[in-house]
Amino acid sequence: MILVTGGLGMIGAHTARALVDLGHEVVVTAHRRAGVPSFLAGKVAVEPLDVTDRDAFLALADRHDIGDIVHLAGSIPGENPVDYFRADTTGLLNALDAARTWGVRRFVVAGSLGVYLGRTEIPWHEELALPAAESPHPIIAFKKAVEPLTLDGLRGTGVQPVVLRIGSVWGPLMDPESPFNPMMPYLNAVLRGERPAPRYAGDGGDSCYAPDAGRAIALLTTAPALRHRIYNVSSGRRTTNRDLAAALEAIVPGLRLELRPGAGGDPYLDITRLTADTGFTPAFDIAAAVADYVAWRAANPR
Incomplete structure (x- = not known):
């Protein structure tokens, strides 16, 4: 079974749909959004979960045999960016902890095309060195941090990290x-x-378009083998x-x-x-x- 955190959000729901279409069993987590899109109704298991709750996160394995994790859950910054950084970093660390504890095959996590801001080459590709430019928004700052936290957090394990630099x-x-x-x-x-x-x-x-993004993420999650740890996801x-x-x-x-x-x-x-x-x-x-x-x-x- 494949776990998709934030699986009722736009990208998460379309990823879950694509995984189901590929023949996989899927469990999605939901926190702020409770409505299940019509195209997922009856096709996925839904688990209410605040990803910042480590014990509740790890308890998912008591109810589901999870072999891969797609971590797409995230929040929107408010007036204090520190609160946003704390919440989304905690959610990421709990997801990484779950990946290590459960011994999943692959851990796929959402990054952003914003990490390339400051590079003048077009199009942006994964071999470009990331600039040390100031981030124009807290979400981009966090997405930059996602990459080393994920790659180093899974170092020395059998879990394969896959960082998604997701486009618009x-x-x-x-x-x-x-x-x-x-x-x-x-x-x-x-x-x-x-x-x-x-x-x-x-x-x-x-x-x-969201269905294309979801299918790309589903393919990266389920591919028998991947040659890289970082992938652009867009059209x-x-x-x-x-x-x-x-x-x-x-x-x-x-x-x-x-x-x-x-x-x-x-x-x-x-x-x-x-x-x-x-x-x-x-x-x-x-x-x-x-x-x-x-x-x-x-x-x-x-």
């Missing part, structure tokens, strides 16, 4: 007004019948505002979105390593992703 993921279950992805407020303004403010046509950058291509506007105009009758001329050299993730080791290729281009998301939102609030 969007799709079903994401907050429609999320401040972490500018695509979401723009897209959802259109769904409300509003006309969003014009954007520069060539701006954009990394983008990955492997740049998505521009021009691409997004065209996808929306193709499915919303009469819609014409205003774009300003201009192009940005926005970064995106190279996924050559991911594809080589798992065979992953995205199932959704931006047009298919937008069409799928609009159909999902017709029956779901987020």
